[in-house]
Amino acid sequence: MSELMMKPGVSLGNYPQRPEQALDDLEAVIRHWGGRLRKRLGHKRSSPRAIARKVNRHDEQLQGCSDAYFDGVIEELRWQLHHRGLQGKLVIDSFAVIREAAARTLGKRHYDVQLYGGWLMINGMLAEMQTGEGKTLTTTLPSCSAALSGIPVHVITANDYLAQRDCEILEPLYRRLGLSASWVIDGMTPQQCQKAYQADIVHTTNKQIAFDYLRDRIEMGEDTGDLRLQYRQIQNQLEPGLGSKLLLRGLCFAIVDEADSVLIDEANTPLIITRTIPNEDSAETYSDALYLASSLVVGEDYRSNEKQRSVDLTVSGEDNLELRISNLPKLWRNKRKRESLVKQALAAGLFYKRDRDYLVQDEKVQIIDQSTGRLMPDRSWEQGLQQMIEAKEGCLISEQRESIARISYQRFFSRYLRLGGTSGTLGEVADELHQAYDLQVRKVAANRPSKRKMAGVKIYRDIHEKKAALIKRIRELDRSGRPRPILIGTCSVEESEQTSAWLEDADIRHRVLNARQDQQEAEIIAIAGKMGAVTVATNMAGRGTDIALGAGVEDLGGLHVISLNLNDSQRLDRQIFGRCARQGDSGSAESILSLSDPALENCRGSTMLRLLSRLCGQGNSVSGWLCLPILRLAQRRHESQQTKVRKALMKQDKHLRRVLAFSGRFE
Numbered sequence: 001m002s003e004l005m006m007k008p009g010v011s012l013g014n015y016p017q018r019p020e021q022a023l024d025d026l027e028a029v030i031r032h033w034g035g036r037l038r039k040r041l042g043h044k045r046s047s048p049r050a051i052a053r054k055v056n057r058h059d060e061q062l063q064g065c066s067d068a069y070f071d072g073v074i075e076e077l078r079w080q081l082h083h084r085g086l087q088g089k090l091v092i093d094s095f096a097v098i099r100e101a102a103a104r105t106l107g108k109r110h111y112d113v114q115l116y117g118g119w120l121m122i123n124g125m126l127a128e129m130q131t132g133e134g135k136t137l138t139t140t141l142p143s144c145s146a147a148l149s150g151i152p153v154h155v156i157t158a159n160d161y162l163a164q165r166d167c168e169i170l171e172p173l174y175r176r177l178g179l180s181a182s183w184v185i186d187g188m189t190p191q192q193c194q195k196a197y198q199a200d201i202v203h204t205t206n207k208q209i210a211f212d213y214l215r216d217r218i219e220m221g222e223d224t225g226d227l228r229l230q231y232r233q234i235q236n237q238l239e240p241g242l243g244s245k246l247l248l249r250g251l252c253f254a255i256v257d258e259a260d261s262v263l264i265d266e267a268n269t270p271l272i273i274t275r276t277i278p279n280e281d282s283a284e285t286y287s288d289a290l291y292l293a294s295s296l297v298v299g300e301d302y303r304s305n306e307k308q309r310s311v312d313l314t315v316s317g318e319d320n321l322e323l324r325i326s327n328l329p330k331l332w333r334n335k336r337k338r339e340s341l342v343k344q345a346l347a348a349g350l351f352y353k354r355d356r357d358y359l360v361q362d363e364k365v366q367i368i369d370q371s372t373g374r375l376m377p378d379r380s381w382e383q384g385l386q387q388m389i390e391a392k393e394g395c396l397i398s399e400q401r402e403s404i405a406r407i408s409y410q411r412f413f414s415r416y417l418r419l420g421g422t423s424g425t426l427g428e429v430a431d432e433l434h435q436a437y438d439l440q441v442r443k444v445a446a447n448r449p450s451k452r453k454m455a456g457v458k459i460y461r462d463i464h465e466k467k468a469a470l471i472k473r474i475r476e477l478d479r480s481g482r483p484r485p486i487l488i489g490t491c492s493v494e495e496s497e498q499t500s501a502w503l504e505d506a507d508i509r510h511r512v513l514n515a516r517q518d519q520q521e522a523e524i525i526a527i528a529g530k531m532g533a534v535t536v537a538t539n540m541a542g543r544g545t546d547i548a549l550g551a552g553v554e555d556l557g558g559l560h561v562i563s564l565n566l567n568d569s570q571r572l573d574r575q576i577f578g579r580c581a582r583q584g585d586s587g588s589a590e591s592i593l594s595l596s597d598p599a600l601e602n603c604r605g606s607t608m609l610r611l612l613s614r615l616c617g618q619g620n621s622v623s624g625w626l627c628l629p630i631l632r633l634a635q636r637r638h639e640s641q642q643t644k645v646r647k648a649l650m651k652q653d654k655h656l657r658r659v660l661a662f663s664g665r666f667e
Contacts, residue, residue, distance in 0.1 A: 006086075006252050006417045007151045015216075016250040017415045048445065051092075051119045052112035058096040070104075073097060074177060081149035091122060094145040098177065102140065105172040111447045114138040121420030122146065125440045126259050126433060128426040131575070132546065132582020133446060135422045136166050139255050140173060142420055147179050147200040152249045155203045156421075157257040159374055160185035161521060166257075167203040174201060184208055186378065190215075194247050206262045210271045210412045212247045214405045218273065219245050254413070256421030260571060263421075263437060264429050267409050267646050272382075274401035279387065281331075285341065286384075286391035288328055292321060292338075293345035302346060307641060309351040311343045341384070348388040355494035359515055363395050368493065368515050370568075373538030375515045408653050410436050410646075424578055425571035432643060436650060448584030451558075452577070455590035458621035466594035469621065470499075470562065471506045473592065474534065477560060483532040484556045487547065489563045489576040490514075490538055491598070499536050499564060510534035529559055539572060547579055558586030565597050566631050568638045593631070 008014045062070065077097055080090055095115055103109040110118070114134055117127040118141025129135050143153045157163055167183040174181040182196035184204040193212060196202060256262050296302055301317030304310070313321070318335075321342060325332040332338045352358065359366050359375065365386065367376045380386040380401065387397050413419055414437060426433065430441035460466045470488075477484050490496040493514045503510045513524045513535060528535040530550035547559055559580040567573050581587030 006146075007149070008249055008252075012250070014249070015246065016252050016417060018251070018417055046119065048113065048116035051116050054092045055095045055099065055115050056112070058093055059099055062096060062100040067104075070100065074101075078148050078178070081145070086122065086145060086149055086151075091119070091145055094148060095119070095141050098141055098144045098173075101176045102137065102173050105176045106137075106170075108134075108137055110134075110137060110141065113444050113447050115141065117422060117444045118142050118145075120442050120444070121255055121422060124418045124420055125442055126420065126426055127422040128441055128443045129422055129424060130446050130450070131424040131578030132585075133424075133444070134583070135257060135424075136169070138422065139257065140170060142253075143201050143255055144174070144177055144179060146253045148177065152197075152252045153201045154209060154251075154254040155201060155257065156206050156209060156254055156262065157203070158205065158261050160205060160208075162257070163203040163205055163208075165522075184212070190245070190247065194245070197248050206256070206266060206409065207271075209248075210407065210409065211273060213251070213412060214271060214273050214407055216246045216248055217407075218405050251416045253418045254416045254420075256413075256419065257423070259421035259423045259433075260426050260429050261423070263409065263413065263433060263439075264646070265569075267436070268642070268649065270406055270408060271412065272403045272406040274403050276399045277402050279397065279400050281341070281384070281387070283391060283397045285329075285331065286345075286388055286397065288332070289338075289341040289345040289388065290349070290392060292324055292342050293349060295324060296320065296342070296346070302343075304346070304350055306351065309347060311346045311350070313339055313343065341388075344384055344388045345392075348385060348392050352385075352389055353494070354393065355497065356492040358389065359493065360393050360395065361516075364398075365390050365393060365395055366515075370539075373493070373515055408649060410650060411653050413437060425574050428569075428571050428639075432646070436646070450581055451584060451586050452581030453557075453588040454577075455588055457591040457593065459593045459595065460621050461595055463594050463596050465621075466564070466592060467502050469592050470502065470564070471508070473562065473590075474503075474506075474508060478532075482552065482556055484558070484560050485529050485531065485533040485547075485550070485553060486535070487528060487559060487561045487576075487579055488534070488536045489561060489565075489579075490536060491565045491567055493538060495565060496536050496538050503534065503536070508534060510536055513537040529553060531556070539567065539576070546582065549585060554586055557588060560587070561589040563589070563591040565593065566591070566635060568635065568642075570632065570635050570639075 006016070008016055062073065065073075074097060077090070077093060081094065084090060095110075095118060099110045099115070111134070113129075114137060117129050117133075117135070117138040120127040121139065122142035122145055127138070129138065139155060143155055147153050155163075155166070157166065163185055164183045167181055171181055179201060180199040181201045181203070182199040184193050184196045184202055186205075186208060188196070197212075296313075296317055298304065300314065301320055302311050302313050305312075318339065321338060322335075325338060354360060356368070357370075358368055361375075367379050367381070368374070369376050380398070381389070384400065387400065390397050419437065419439065421439075426441045427443065433439045433441060458469065460469055474486060477486060488499060488510075490499055493516065496512055496514045500510065500512050511524050511527070511533070513521060515538065517524065524535060525547060527533055529547040531553055533550075549558060553559070561577055561580045563573065563576055567576075577589040580589055
């Protein structure tokens with residue numbers, strides 16, 4: 001895609017986006033490897049050292065110059081970028097100018113390794129940068145360079161808190177460069193969103209922008225011609241409020257922060273816009289379904305699959321249901337209907353747990369994002385599952401919803417003319433990112449060598465011994481009289497609150513950060529690095545939090561992280577350990593586990609469990625080198641299963657694309 005073709009204009013119209021490409025398998029393979037070869041050759045020509053040397057050479061001319069002279073440099077750069085596009089030398093010049101502007105406004109000057117990370121992103125690649133290496137500042141290099149050339153830029157991250165925070169922090173830099181910036185988050189009106197999307201750089205979330213794009217598709221209907229779109233945009237400028245109601249200015253250039261969380265972990269979540277419809281079933285119907293489900297016996301009347309969260313009734317189960325419906329309303333005479341309701345009731349009880357999969361707040365069931373530990377108040381389960389869980393929890397039954405538009409993340413992000421991004425944990429999913437999004441992953445060296453000390457893994461026989469080991473470890477870290485700050489990582493709201501109860505019993509002061517405390521996140525994180533602070537947190541992946549060390553903490557060894565459970569993915573484990581020892585600071589981490597942890601549920605057999613229990617002994621732990629391979633096996637199995645699910649969704653998406661193309665419809 002030519003750099004001059006990445007902005008609204010005559011060539012691409014007022015709503016640029018990459019057109020759908022219906023390639024056969026051979027064409028897709030040729031395109032895949034051709035693109036990979038071109039990017040690899042370009043990578044060899046532009047090494048980290050070469051990029052830094054070129055920027056530094058230009059940067060020397062800017063340091064110490066007057067503000068008036070610097071203003072002239074910015075205007076000349078803007079003119080050149082507008083007319084010549086993101087050409088190699090101009091990008092180097094732009095990086096030097098942005099670096100100098102950041103030093104003058106934010107008091108921060110980009111490191112050489114950040115220059116390379118920015119170069120990767122502006123060339124449509126993903127930069128793997130270790131946690132704490134300043135990814136937020138790095139993204140200003142590609143975002144400001146593109147914005148100076150007139151390209152609308154979307155900086156996409158995992159949650160509203162980070163989108164607004166980053167925009168506010170970087171606003172002085174944007175303003176110094178003559179750029180406008182805004183954020184778009186949940187709760188804003190369509191008019192507010194439309195105005196915000198007119199800014200040069202927009203900070204938002206993957207969920208928000210994908211849904212806003214779907215809203216634009218609904219507004220467009222089947223009329224997606226460039227001339228029609230251009231007419232509507234001009235009409236809106238002449239008569240605001242009477243013309244176009246489109247929110248975005250197209251899908252030109254996006255930079256995705258925490259790219260693996262957004263592009264991989266969220267890939268299984270369908271993006272669906274729905275409308276409310278009356279409930280076909282009453283609250284009594286859901287209650288009856290739960291009662292009937294409770295009367296069935298696992299193994300005899302039904303079989304369950306925990307991995308797929310599915311339930312199948314046996315012949316005996318179907319017969320037992322038929323015997324129990326004599327006193328129930330007429331709808332229960334319908335065999336397909338009653339079995340569907342009962343299977344949903346069984347699934348609601350077996351697979352969806354309170355304080356793990358959802359919270360109950362203000363008598364409403366709110367889903368918890370499993371990859372970030374955050375609430376998703378605007379999402380609900382489909383096909384009556386939401387209402388069944390509400391009935392299980394005794395909440396008011398909400399109305400059902402039907403789909404009017406849907407898209408997958410893989411399909412949405414593939415429509416950007418250019419896509420770049422960064423994260424600290426991309427290596428494990430590099431092949432999948434390349435296959436699904438045609439994105440190359442390049443590793444960026446740390447600015448300073450890491451000082452993180454890994455204390456290893458200790459595994460205890462049961463949860464009681466694990467609790468005792470945790471309390472003992474906290475006491476050990478506190479003996480000096482100058483206690484180090486401790487971050488305790490957990491996998492769910494339930495586990496974090498259980499851990500909090502342990503600490504309360506031991507009279508250890510602490511703070512809890514989970515889905516219930518989302519609003520207090522900034523306050524809790526602000527004190528988590530101070531001397532003596534103990535913080536219990538759910539999954540920190542995608543939070544983008546930088547725990548600043550308090551006075552004297554560096555001399556004591558920095559922040560100490562204790563993980564109490566293995567996550568479904570080793571990437572998420574690396575995220576929690578990455579909260580310490582950032583930017584050359586001191587820090588340490590360890591894992592305290594037990595044989596009863598959920599991480600072992602999918603791989604432990606009775607023989608294996610007996611063997612490990614004997615190795616543990618009363619009050620003794622097993623060294624991680626002995627048991628860790630077993631735990632990693634469980635993680636690899638889960639990751640492999642999730643990869644298969646995503647590949648299946650990709651195939652389904654391709655099939656849907658062909659069907660829609662044949663029918664002439666876009667979505």
